[in-house]
Amino acid sequence: MNNSKRPINIHKGYHAHVYFDQETLDFASELCEEAGEKFGLKVGRVHQKLVGPHTKWSCQITFGRKSFDEFIPWLDENRGGLSVLVHALTGDDLADxxxxxxWLGDSVEINLNGL
Structure with a gap:
């Protein structure tokens, strides 16, 4: 079910969290690496464990409003069915x-308890 909001370019900075599992690990790793190289973005570790509020394995990509209009359509087109959380970096983790x-794709539950 996809009842989620599409990303909009109204913030200075963003994280994209690409969610994956054991079966999609290699694809997700290549996707994140390619995003970093193609757009000059900072790509975090490919976490094969739960990190922060994320309830699935994930890789974080940091980007700003200048990259948004090229990066988000590319990511949506190349994500191969993976769910991607795109959130603002406002300094308020709960609001972010x-x-x-x-969301790109289906939303994934976020654990808000620690935010």
């Missing part, structure tokens, strides 16, 4: 993962 949370 709720009010300013956007």
């Amino acid at each position: 993962h709720t009010k300013y949370a956007y």
Whole structure:
């Protein structure tokens, strides 16, 4: 079910969290690496464990509003069915993962307890 908000370019900075599992690990790793190289973005570790509020394995890509209009359509087109959380970096973690949370693909539950 995809009842989620599409990403909009209204913030200075963003994280994209690409979610994957054992079966999609190699694809997700290559996707994140390619995003970093193609757009000059900072790509975090490919976490094969739960990190922070994320309830699936994930890789974080950091980007700003200047990259948004090229990067987001590319990511959406190349994500191969993976769910991607795109959220603002406002300094308010709870708002960033709720009010300013956007999705490519199906939304994934976020654990808000620690935010």
